[in-house]
Amino acid sequence: MDLFSRSWSALRATVAGLGDEHFARPSGCAGWLVRDLVCHLVVDAQDVLITLATPAVAAPTRDAVTYWRVVEPPTGDDPLDALTVRLAAAYEQPWLLRFHLDDVGSAAGRAAALADPTGRVSTQDQVLTVGDYLGAYVLEWTLHHLDLVACVPGAARPPAEGLAAARELFEGVVGAEFPRSFPDEDVLLVGTGRRPPADAERATLGDLAARLPFPVG
Numbered sequence: 001m002d003l004f005s006r007s008w009s010a011l012r013a014t015v016a017g018l019g020d021e022h023f024a025r026p027s028g029c030a031g032w033l034v035r036d037l038v039c040h041l042v043v044d045a046q047d048v049l050i051t052l053a054t055p056a057v058a059a060p061t062r063d064a065v066t067y068w069r070v071v072e073p074p075t076g077d078d079p080l081d082a083l084t085v086r087l088a089a090a091y092e093q094p095w096l097l098r099f100h101l102d103d104v105g106s107a108a109g110r111a112a113a114l115a116d117p118t119g120r121v122s123t124q125d126q127v128l129t130v131g132d133y134l135g136a137y138v139l140e141w142t143l144h145h146l147d148l149v150a151c152v153p154g155a156a157r158p159p160a161e162g163l164a165a166a167r168e169l170f171e172g173v174v175g176a177e178f179p180r181s182f183p184d185e186d187v188l189l190v191g192t193g194r195r196p197p198a199d200a201e202r203a204t205l206g207d208l209a210a211r212l213p214f215p216v217g
Contacts (some may be wrong), residue, residue, distance in 0.1 A: 001112065003135070007162035022155075025152060027150055050132075070088050145162075192213055
């Protein structure tokens with residue numbers, strides 16, 4: 001839960017530090033500008049608030065690792081992705097997006113800090129402990145932090161502890177361990193298909209290279 005707070009705070013602080021001109025740049029999410037990604041983060045924060053306010057009594061059916069699935073690579077045709085782009089455009093001014101993320105995002109952070117990690121919550125017809133649910137989001141925050149700064153040189157990157165935890169989660173989801181010589185950030189970028197491996201990386205990956213990428217969702 002502490003990693004959730006630190007990774008979420010770091011991501012929101014990086015958004016707050018962006019200049020207006022950065023919102024029109026491409027993000028690391030295929031087909032999304034930075035403004036579209038920030039709008040998605042607003043929706044993510046709302047989902048956190050909704051889930052934390054949806055207690056469950058049934059036994060957990062997922063944990064922080066099994067919350068995630070390896071999915072088909074994005075094509076840009078998903079209706080929800082298209083809706084996100086339209087919503088982001090409706091904000092018109094970057095400061096409105098910053099304000100909404102700060103408002104809803106701060107509330108999500110406070111709710112997470114106040115939640116009982118042993119409690120159970122329901123989301124997407126699944127039950128998780130609060131601790132596992134928030135732990136799963138460390139991967140979400142870290143990947144989107146990398147997406148956010150993909151085309152913004154000099155912007156603050158995710159905290160090292162968040163990258164390490166996200167790597168561990170990701171390797172658990174895909175059932176594969178990347179070479180320890182690979183930095184955590186490169187594992188996440190190459191592993192999820194956000195960038196192709198360089199020739200030297202492909203050689204180091206060996207048979208694992210043929211299985212790439214592992215988009216998660």
